[in-house]
Amino acid sequence: MDGRILFLPGDGIGPEVLLEARRVLEAIGEIRGHRFEVIEAPIGGRALERFGDPLPDETRALAVEVDAVLVGAVGLAVRPADGTQVDASRGLLDLRQLLGNHANIRPVSVPAALVDRSPLRPDRVRGVDLVVVRELLGGIYFGPGGIEDGVAFDIEMYTEAEIRRISVAAFEIARARRKKVTSVDKANVLESSILWRRVAEEVSRDYPDVEFSSMLVDNCAMQLIHNPRQFDVLLTNNMFGDILSDEAAVLVGSLGMLPSASVGGDIGLYEPVHGAAPDIAGQGIANPLGAILSVAMMLELTFALQEEANAVRYAVNRVLEDGHGTADLQVDGGPAPVSTARMGELVVDALGRVGLARARGSAGSVAATNGAGGNQC
Numbered sequence: 001m002d003g004r005i006l007f008l009p010g011d012g013i014g015p016e017v018l019l020e021a022r023r024v025l026e027a028i029g030e031i032r033g034h035r036f037e038v039i040e041a042p043i044g045g046r047a048l049e050r051f052g053d054p055l056p057d058e059t060r061a062l063a064v065e066v067d068a069v070l071v072g073a074v075g076l077a078v079r080p081a082d083g084t085q086v087d088a089s090r091g092l093l094d095l096r097q098l099l100g101n102h103a104n105i106r107p108v109s110v111p112a113a114l115v116d117r118s119p120l121r122p123d124r125v126r127g128v129d130l131v132v133v134r135e136l137l138g139g140i141y142f143g144p145g146g147i148e149d150g151v152a153f154d155i156e157m158y159t160e161a162e163i164r165r166i167s168v169a170a171f172e173i174a175r176a177r178r179k180k181v182t183s184v185d186k187a188n189v190l191e192s193s194i195l196w197r198r199v200a201e202e203v204s205r206d207y208p209d210v211e212f213s214s215m216l217v218d219n220c221a222m223q224l225i226h227n228p229r230q231f232d233v234l235l236t237n238n239m240f241g242d243i244l245s246d247e248a249a250v251l252v253g254s255l256g257m258l259p260s261a262s263v264g265g266d267i268g269l270y271e272p273v274h275g276a277a278p279d280i281a282g283q284g285i286a287n288p289l290g291a292i293l294s295v296a297m298m299l300e301l302t303f304a305l306q307e308e309a310n311a312v313r314y315a316v317n318r319v320l321e322d323g324h325g326t327a328d329l330q331v332d333g334g335p336a337p338v339s340t341a342r343m344g345e346l347v348v349d350a351l352g353r354v355g356l357a358r359a360r361g362s363a364g365s366v367a368a369t370n371g372a373g374g375n376q377c
């Protein structure tokens with residue numbers, strides 16, 4: 001298998017975590033005889049500072065001609081003209097739009113080794129295995145917005161077609177898992193949510209084998225902490241999905257652990273869920289596992305290399321089971337944290353030791369841990 005992958009390291013800890021992701025990708029390529037060509041280009045704040053654009057033309061051109069794109073993180077930038085800080089997130093939003101990836105898939109499963117590292121009680125988080133399916137190209141992120149005469153506005157708009165296609169994606173994913181979709185909305189208040197609920201219900205009729213219910217977002221935020229094991233697939237809009245996926249990260253113990261895939265267009269876009277974390281950038285302490293697990297999602301969804309994806313996940317689990325963790329995963333009295341680079345090295349070492357046969361069916365796939373496999377998107 002040959003693959004061309006565009007790496008967009010971006011801001012803050014983005015370059016550090018992508019370096020480790022790259023080592024893991026190269027290692028799996030070597031072990032299994034695949035040739036992955038990696039190209040790098042700028043995005044986010046650094047791109048804005050250098051080229052006046054958080055998604056420069058060169059990056060756009062490359063993004064549409066590779067097989068997959070992996071983003072590190074985007075953050076704030078300093079505007080050279082007046083030294084003010086500007087938000088460079090637009091680069092990422094434009095990239096998602098350029099690639100037409102409307103379905104953002106964020107699996108949240110708690111490995112046994114991390115059950116004690118969550119701030120929540122072990123009995124609450126043990127066995128959690130859910131996927132947030134977030135609509136990525138609509139809603140308040142892309143609706144009309146502005147500031148006029150001291151009034152700021154951002155408008156939430158959804159078409160039936162947009163809701164239908166993300167609902168279909170969620171039900172397809174649920175079919176390969178525990179067959180349960182919970183659609184999250186605010187239908188007691190918002191018109192856009194009333195439509196969301198109606199369309200999600202309509203789509204559910206095409207999936208009689210999948211259990212379906214709707215839940216209000218405030219209740220869902222509470223249920224995610226109270227009884228997270230009840231969830232299999234959470235189907236939700238752009239804004240609620242953004243917030244709930246950060247919340248769900250607490251179940252795993254750290255936002256640094258979560259990978260994501262954005263699909264729906266021709267070219268898959270993969271990114272760790274975490275942000276640029278400028279407060280810890282450059283210190284070599286960031287957790288690269290979210291980026292490394294995003295590589296696993298890429299192997300699975302873009303390249304259909306299920307065994308390789310499972311091998312990466314299995315290697316990550318082995319490293320965690322051996323008790324290693326970056327600073328964000330530390331618990332009082334636990335072993336000393338390892339650096340970003342050491343964590344990458346440990347995963348590469350574990351990969352070398354992992355027999356692919358044993359890795360089959362390992363946890364953390366978009367498909368559930370019960371062994372269901374495949375490329376659902």
Ligand code: IPM
Nearest residue numbers: 074089090092093242273275
């Ligand atoms: C995420 C991030 C982005 C989002 C930001 C950086 C634009 O928070 O991917 O969750 O809100 O989608």
Ligand code: MG
Nearest residue numbers: 242243246273
């Ligand atoms: Mg977010």
